[in-house]
Amino acid sequence: MSKGSITTEETEKLSAVFGALADPTRRGIIERVRVESKTVAELASDFAISLPAVSKHLKVLDKAGLVHRAKSGKYILCSYNPEPGRAAMKWINEQHRFWQDSFAGLAEFLDKRKTTENGTDNNPDSM
Amino acid sequence: MSKGSITTEETEKLSAVFGALADPTRRGIIERVRVESKTVAELASDFAISLPAVSKHLKVLDKAGLVHRAKSGKYILCSYNPEPGRAAMKWINEQHRFWQDSFAGLAEFLDKRKTTENGTDNNPDSM
DNA sequence: ATTTCATTTAACCGTTTGGTTAATTGAAAA
């Protein structure tokens, strides 16, 4: 398996993490629970949205692994888990490295656009 | 303005970037145009989806600033712009630093949950 | 000037999302 390849599972996880972070309310939740654990009701009052709305956001964040919910007495305490964030940063960071696949990538680059399967020149640079 | 605060503009940009990265096809587009510029048709054939579908994805990526589209002859060449990715990484990375707001954050943490506006003890830790 | 053709826009479709209120759950308090 080449260095740059990725499993379906990893792909879905990345989609879940980026999707979770795409909503400003959910990023706000992270910014709060990161500092200290919060109950669902505390978060709801912070954002002036209903309890069920917060509950749904928490489910999304939980599914992405970004937030952990632990029962504490009659409350649920939400805390931050940085691990999925690291995986997301890793993906972004890899896009900044040009020679990600090293030799394979180099060879592919040098050969690309010289020829095609049917022999037609479809190289846009040549126009 | 405190160190951790963020403008509406920055918030919307972050939502656009994370939202763009949430789709596996769009991440695939980035992985390809990052290595070398691609035409829209080339990308469409890579993913076996229609041309308009790719065009829509490119619009999302363009709006997020992650992809640049430049006319080259009768083609459009799509290339990668790493800058928005860096901003996204920066946000995630800041969530990993506990004392982001330094003194203000420390004071807030020490005082929190001791008292509330109406005097009621709503500290979940105390139950 | 006309034709060709890469790309985008328009119109549409089913699913997902982010919100609501009302009903349900289930553990703590009484």
Next chain:
DNA sequence: TTTTCAATTAACCAAACGGTTAAATGAAAT
């Protein structure tokens, strides 16, 4: 055991999403 109440689920709604096919656009080629 009964009551209380934090949180979730159910049911619903409008808007956004990701895809399609058909039509429009606009620059290059003829």
